[in-house]
Amino acid sequence: MANVHLNELVKEFDDVTAVDGISLEIPDESFTVFVGPSGCGKTTTLRLIAGLERATDGEIRIGEEVVNDSRAYERDIAMVFQNYALYPHKTVRDNMRFGLEQHDTPEEVIEERVGETAELLQIEELLDRRPAELSGGQQQRVALGRAIVRDPSVFLMDEPLSNLDAKLRVQMRAELNKLHEQLSTTTVYVTHDQVEAMTLADQIAVMDDGQIQQVGAPTHVYRNPRNMFVAGFLGSPSMNFIEGELEAANTGKLRLDLGMHAHNIPDEYADRLNDRLGERIILGIRPEDVSLSQDGVAANVHPGTVLVVEPQGEKTVLEVELETGQTVKAAVAPDMSVETGDEVNLRFDRDSLHYFDPESGESLIYDLKTKAKVTS
């Protein structure tokens, strides 16, 4: 077991900067997930930790040891690759034994560990088969087994579930969770799938453009995104962004001009946004925080026309066009009878509002929201 510490880590390939100065503390026994779109540098970061790439600059520590110059096998890590990378000419047993043999582990220890791991993953009956004779799910288990049998300080996993079909992926996700509970080995996991990231992680690191955009507990990051990238990346369907001009109402209160129906800015954010009076800002609200209001026209209720109705089983997603022409997605209960063309009134949950700077994309109220959470 060990923690992993990344300090100002940089990786350049020719003229491309894949990893651009990231710093992160991965606590011992944690399950940390790097999530981001493809090309964001998450896999490169993992490969830097694994020792498969050399860092251009910065420091990587595993436990107390700086490992920048150590070879992959000296780092006491095990990796699960996206394509599993099982040795096709070796049986499952030999695949699992290989790493231990390379480290001169005594034969009886090898036997014992392979046996235990196979039992843990329920792959005992597969031990004498070759990878080609296994299904995708079984190959996945063997790849996990090969990592577990080594009993490393850190597990590194590079999109290990992405080659599985949807049902198996959900099942393996649950098993990975259970395995981590049992083994408590520090795990660094890379995925582009935000659902996987949310369900597996103790700590989630959202990456874009070679940089970590935000780190934190999954729910915290989901509820309090630091910028529009994080807000938009996490969540499906993704957060609604509505641009409008900040203006002062007759009452002296601050509101966002959304055409016919202004959106009142809650008092707790008014001080912060006051000096942006007359400027355009972006209102962010997640579809599940948008509800249909029966109140008719009232404060903070926005009328619109339903353009698309998408029943998704556990919820129905509506795409609604506001009077300003902007569209907003709303996730409503599946039993709600709404049809295309219906006139509806949308209400935005006042605790779930976000405001962003349209230039930088940064949240204007991130610190207020997180502070509010701490004090409440």
Place this chain on the structure above:
Amino acid sequence: MSTKQSTLNRIRQALGMETQNEWPTVARERLVTYALLGIYVVVIWFPIYYIFITSIKPSSEVLSVPITFIPQQPTVQNYVDIFANRPFEHYTFNSVIVATTTTVICVTLGTLTGYSFSRFDFFGNKTLLLSIVGARMIPPIALIVPFFQIMSNPPLIGGFTGSLYDTRVALILTYTFFNLPFAVWIMKNYFDGVPESLDEQAKIDGCSTWEAFFKIILPMAKPGIAATAILAFIFSWNEFVFALVLTSSEVSQTLPIAVSLFVADDFVDWAHLAAGGIIAALPGILFGLFFQQYIVSGLTQGAVKE
């Protein structure tokens, strides 16, 4: 049922189809396919069959008219003769040594070079690969004079002053020159088809680059190696023109040359030539039949992404 129809039904039965009165398109297509393939098989095997029967005919029967397609007095005398009267064991030995050594060199260097080109990103690797494979594009015949001169007066290396003319070394060097680019190319393509994550997994498991290559990647490359080996072996075994120019005696002459020696200015010794031809062709045919599955999988590896 008329005679014609019953014949058709017999054919249908033979083709594994239900007998019926109509002549379905599928059966017709199948019949055409088999007929064409049958003709093709006859065309390619007939010369081999003819050489074989000639080799077991006594000389008197070889040129007799009408031609006999089944030998009337089969004999192995021709085979006995070529080993008794001519140094055929030398020629065979030369062929084996030249072809085997060339194959070993090509496979060893081709595998290592192919792996380097596939895995390591070094300066100028694309240009180098192109120039290596490009060398193979030159028609061999265009190089025959330079090769003759180089082998007759080799550059002074390590104080060596002799000539390589009429040595097996000359043939081995020449055949390696022609086969190595092909070996590099096949092996590079083969290794390209082996996911790099396997090398990386091996390194994480505790291997050095060499260990990862020898313990993990090489055992997986057997089909590629087999394909390379067979192509190099068959080329070296069959090669005629360079062997004719670079050798002059039984010290280094190979089987194709030996066979050609049965052709004299005014007389062709068909029976013995046929026996020599069979001896010369046998290893190639056996190799080909045995390893053809590897040739195909080795050559097509990396063609599609799995």
